[in-house]
Amino acid sequence: MPEPIALSVAEVRLRLGGRSVLDGLSLTAAFAAVTAVLGPNGAGKTTLIRCCTGLLRPDSGTISVLGSAPGSAAANDRIGLMPQSAGAWSGVRPGELLTYLAALYVTPLPVTELSAALGIDAFADTPYRRLSGGQQQLVNLAGAVVGRPELVFLDEPTAGLDPHMRHRVWDLVAGLRDAGVAIVLTTHSMEEAEHLADQVVMLDAGRGVASGTVAELTGGSTTLEARFLQLTRPERE
Amino acid sequence: MSALDLRPAAAAAPRTGRIVRHALLEARLVVRNGEQLLLALVIPLALIVGQAFLGGRLGIDANSFVPSVIALGLWSTGFTSLAITTAFERRYGVLERLAATPLRPIDLLLGKALAMVALAVGQAVVLGIAGLLAGWTPRPEGWQYLVVVATVPLALIAFASAALALSGRGSAELTLGLANLIYLIGAAAGVLVPPSLFPGWLQPILSWLPTTALADALRDWAAGAVDAGPVLVTLLWSIAGLLLARKAFRWTS
Numbered sequence: 094m095p096e097p098i099a100l101s102v103a104e105v106r107l108r109l110g111g112r113s114v115l116d117g118l119s120l121t122a123a124f125a126a127v128t129a130v131l132g133p134n135g136a137g138k139t140t141l142i143r144c145c146t147g148l149l150r151p152d153s154g155t156i157s158v159l160g161s162a163p164g165s166a167a168a169n170d171r172i173g174l175m176p177q178s179a180g181a182w183s184g185v186r187p188g189e190l191l192t193y194l195a196a197l198y199v200t201p202l203p204v205t206e207l208s209a210a211l212g213i214d215a216f217a218d219t220p221y222r223r224l225s226g227g228q229q230q231l232v233n234l235a236g237a238v239v240g241r242p243e244l245v246f247l248d249e250p251t252a253g254l255d256p257h258m259r260h261r262v263w264d265l266v267a268g269l270r271d272a273g274v275a276i277v278l279t280t281h282s283m284e285e286a287e288h289l290a291d292q293v294v295m296l297d298a299g300r301g302v303a304s305g306t307v308a309e310l311t312g313g314s315t316t317l318e319a320r321f322l323q324l325t326r327p328e329r330e
Numbered sequence: 331m332s333a334l335d336l337r338p339a340a341a342a343a344p345r346t347g348r349i350v351r352h353a354l355l356e357a358r359l360v361v362r363n364g365e366q367l368l369l370a371l372v373i374p375l376a377l378i379v380g381q382a383f384l385g386g387r388l389g390i391d392a393n394s395f396v397p398s399v400i401a402l403g404l405w406s407t408g409f410t411s412l413a414i415t416t417a418f419e420r421r422y423g424v425l426e427r428l429a430a431t432p433l434r435p436i437d438l439l440l441g442k443a444l445a446m447v448a449l450a451v452g453q454a455v456v457l458g459i460a461g462l463l464a465g466w467t468p469r470p471e472g473w474q475y476l477v478v479v480a481t482v483p484l485a486l487i488a489f490a491s492a493a494l495a496l497s498g499r500g501s502a503e504l505t506l507g508l509a510n511l512i513y514l515i516g517a518a519a520g521v522l523v524p525p526s527l528f529p530g531w532l533q534p535i536l537s538w539l540p541t542t543a544l545a546d547a548l549r550d551w552a553a554g555a556v557d558a559g560p561v562l563v564t565l566l567w568s569i570a571g572l573l574l575a576r577k578a579f580r581w582t583s
Contacts (some may be wrong), residue, residue, distance in 0.1 A: 146430045148581065166434065171340040174430035176422040185358050196351040199341040199431045202334060210334055234429075240431065243338040265336075272336035 098157075099124050099244045099275030100181045105144060105154030107299075114140045114297035116150065122244070122292070127276045129264060129286040133325050138279040141296075142246045145277075146174055152226060159244055173234045173242035177249050181221045187232045188217035191239055198240040207235050211258055212260060234262060238269065245269060247278040251285055255278075283318040295318070297325040304325030342432030347353065352433060352441030357448055360411060369513070370404040370449065374399045374457050377522075382464035393468065396461030397548035404482065405451045405541055407446060408489030410513040416442075417497035417505035425581040428522040435581070446490060447511075454534050468552040477558050478551045484564035485544040492569030497581030524549065540567040 100122040111278040115137045122128040133139050141213055143149040147164015161167035164297050174180075181190055191208065195201035208214040211231045218225060224232065228256040230250065237245055247266070251259045266289055269276055278284055286293055287295055295310075302324045312322050342348070360366050377399050381390055418423050428438060497505045521541030525533045536542050543560035550557050 143426075146426075148426060149430055164429070166432070168440065169377055169430055170432045171338070172430055174427060176423045176426050178421040178426075180427035182359055182424055183418065183422060185355070189355070189358075193351055193355045194431065197343050197348050199343055200339045202336070208336055230493040236427065238336070241337070241339040243340055246430070268334065268336050272338070274338055292570070 099122060099159055100128075100277060101157040102141070102145070103156075105141075105151045105153045105156060105204055107140065107144065107151045109140070109149075114299050115154075116145070116153070118296070118299060118301055119154075120294045120301055120304065122277045123271045124243070124275045125270055125289040127270050127278060127289045128292045128294060129290035130279045130294050130296060131281075131283075131286060131325075132279075133327055135298075136296040136325070137299040137312065138296060138300075139248055140204065141250055142174070142277070142279070143315050146172065146245060148326060150178045171243045173237035173240060173245040174323065175230075175237035175245070175250055177252075177280070179221070179229060180233050182235070183220070184219050186218050187213050187221065187224070187228075190221070190232065191235055194236050197241045200241060201239050204240055207239060211235055211265065212258075227255060227258050230254055231262070232238060233256060234265065238265070242271075242274065244275040245277070247276065249279055249281065251280070251282060259285075282314070283321065287317055295324055300308040336386060339347065340567070345434075345437060346501040348433055348437050349358035349441045349444060352438060353444035353448065356415070356442060360415065360445070364407075366411045366414070369410055370403055370453055371456060373406075374403045374453075377461055378457065378460045378464050392461070392464060393552055394467040394468045394549050395522075396457070396464070397468070397523050397552045398524070398545050399461070399542070400454055400457045401545035401548050402517055403457055404450050404486065405489060405516055406449050406513060406546060406574060407453060407494045408486045408515075410509045411449075412442065412446060412490055413497045413505050414508040415497075416494060417502040417509075420497065420581070421502040429581060438507075442565035443490065446486065447483075450486060466552070469554040469556045470551045473556045473558075474547075474551040477547050477556070477561055479562050481544060481547040481560045482563065484568045485540050487566055488571045491568065491575040494575040495571070495578040498575065498581075521545045528555035529531050540562055540564050543567075 098121050102118060102120050105115050105118045105201040118137065118141065130138050130141065140149060144151050145158055145163050156163045159171050190206065191204045195204050208217055211234065213231055213235055216228055221229065230253065235251055237247065251262050254262065266276055290307060293304065293307060293310055294301055307317055311317055381392060381395050385392055385395065482495060496508060500508065520536040520539050525536040525542055528536060540563060543563035547560040
């Protein structure tokens with residue numbers, strides 16, 4: 094039996110450059126579910142992911158990734174990450190990058206089929222730097238899932254995508270959830286959270302200010318965006 | 331998405347395979363990069379060809395110049411190319427992405443080292459053949475083979491660790507500028523121009539540079555001389571470089 098909870102973050106605090114970036118943050122992410130993390134710019138969403146992948150070490154609090162410490166081999170072998178920024182060599186070709194990433198795993202997804210599913214095959218031989226922002230996003234998403242992870246972190250997976258590409262990504266995320274994968278995604282899109290999320294966590298200034306299903310957060314009488322504006326403040330200087 | 335079996339089945343591939351795949355990708359990216367190819371092969375080949383045509387009139391001896399050019403190629407591969415590549419890997423978030431894969435930090439470093447060694451060997455072979463075709467006639471003595479076999483890897487370790495220290499702390503732009511500047515200084519001060527051509531007070535300082543030590547070892551090998559001094563120099567620089575890189579290197583920018 095796998096652990097019911099894929100990710101557990103408890104009372105995590107982290108200061109960077111003299112500023113509190115995570116301030117007692119707690120959340121969990123379950124298997125076969127999409128956990129959407131919402132928050133204004135600078136709320137700590139990307140920092141949270143960096144702590145979960147072991148790139149940053151919290152000053153206090155605990156994080157358990159698939160029952161292991163963040164950054165440990167036991168955790169890193171079983172997670173996938175789609176970073177917010179590029180995440181690829183400028184001269185690498187998408188097909189080449191995905192084949193390389195797949196080779197790091199024993200039983201990866203077939204690169205050809207994955208590329209076809211996301212429409213990457215149309216530009217598989219184009220250097221990464223010549224791809225549009227949306228095409229780069231799709232390659233990054235494919236790279237995050239090619240190893241057949243148990244837990245995937247998607248940092249703003251649909252930012253800047255056109256509606257066709259966005260729906261392609263949503264289909265993949267829904268497919269991952271149906272297959273039992275735990276998905277943690279950050280987004281600024283309320284539509285995306287409403288469409289995909291089984292659980293929503295709202296962050297403000299490094300703290301969790303609300304969590305629950307979309308229905309629980311809106312109470313049937315307001316919108317998710319209205320609730321978000323009510324609970325969070327604009328990015329601080 | 332129905333054609334894809336998305337059920338989780340994550341497991342790391344064996345370490346050797348991970349390292350080799352990383353080395354192959356890095357080597358391919360370097361070979362495809364025009365600027366790096368320019369430093370690694372085009373400029374050194376142009377120098378050898380230039381020497382063949384003009385060396386006699388300028389008083390440049392092929393027997394010391396060709397090993398100097400081979401040292402220059404190794405210097406660019408071990409330091410300049412690696413520093414620039416790694417700095418942009420940090421800038422583009424490549425290292426952040428790879429941190430969440432089965433590729434361990436030590437796999438990444440060994441993969442980089444393997445790619446660098448493969449490129450350096452290829453470079454030395456191509457430049458050596460070009461030199462022989464241009465009239466180079468090395469006359470090595472037995473013991474100097476050992477000096478070269480020890481000095482070349484030690485020099486590459488020293489260059490690579492300096493490259494990682496620089497690229498692991500500075501911005502991509504700063505690393506790009508500094509790596510090229512340091513490359514030119516190293517090339518002029520002891521690699522292409524032997525220390526014996528500099529003022530007397532400067533010669534001992536230049537002789538203690540790892541770049542000069544590498545070039546001296548290759549020049550001595552080609553000239554039939556034996557001098558183990560470069561082994562000590564490159565050993566000290568490689569130890570210092572590794573300590574510095576360990577302290578300075580950061581995975582993310």
